[in-house]
Amino acid sequence: MLQRIQTLYLLLASVVSGVLCIYLPYGMDQNGIELYALGENFLLSMFMGSAVLSLIAIFLFKNRKLQFVLGRINIILNFILLGVFVYWSLTVSGETKISEKGIGMLIPIISIVLLVMANKAIKKDENLVKSVDRLR
Known part of the structure; x- marks a missing residue:
């Protein structure tokens, strides 16, 4: 059942994390x-890890509980990435690494929003299946 709305949200989160991080400066x-x-191996691995987790969650549509858990793990991963960006932007003493913030720092926020919407849709599907099972 790849035609569900959470598949679209997870696919968008995967594209945002995997593709936009390459083209938008942070x-x-x-x-x-x-x-x-691309210049930072840590950032690239975190972004690609998030994209891969989203893609894996898309194809786990038969196991909604695991799909939901992977969504939460992905949200935590994006919060860690957001924390790294906030730490780097707040410790700009003496112009060490980042002088100005870029639009790429918003990628984890967009990804978190999409993952939360996907998890809501997954939870809604799980509740619907449970309610149908009760009627049998």
Whole structure:
């Protein structure tokens, strides 16, 4: 049942985490050079991990509980990524790494919103199946 709405949300979260992180800069250094996730192995692995978790969750449509758990793990991963961005942007003492914030710092927030909406839809499906099972 890949035609459900949570599949669309998970696919969008995967595209946002996996593709947009490559093309949108997350900041600028003191020389005005844009910083991308491709230059940082940690950031790239976190973004790709989030994208892979979303793709795996799409194909677990028969096991909604595991799909829901993977969505929560993915949300936690994006919160950690958001925390790293906030830490880097707040410790800009002496223009060490990031001089200006970029639009790429919003990618985890967009991904979290999409994952929360997917988890709500998964929970709604699970409740619907439970209610139908009660009627039998």
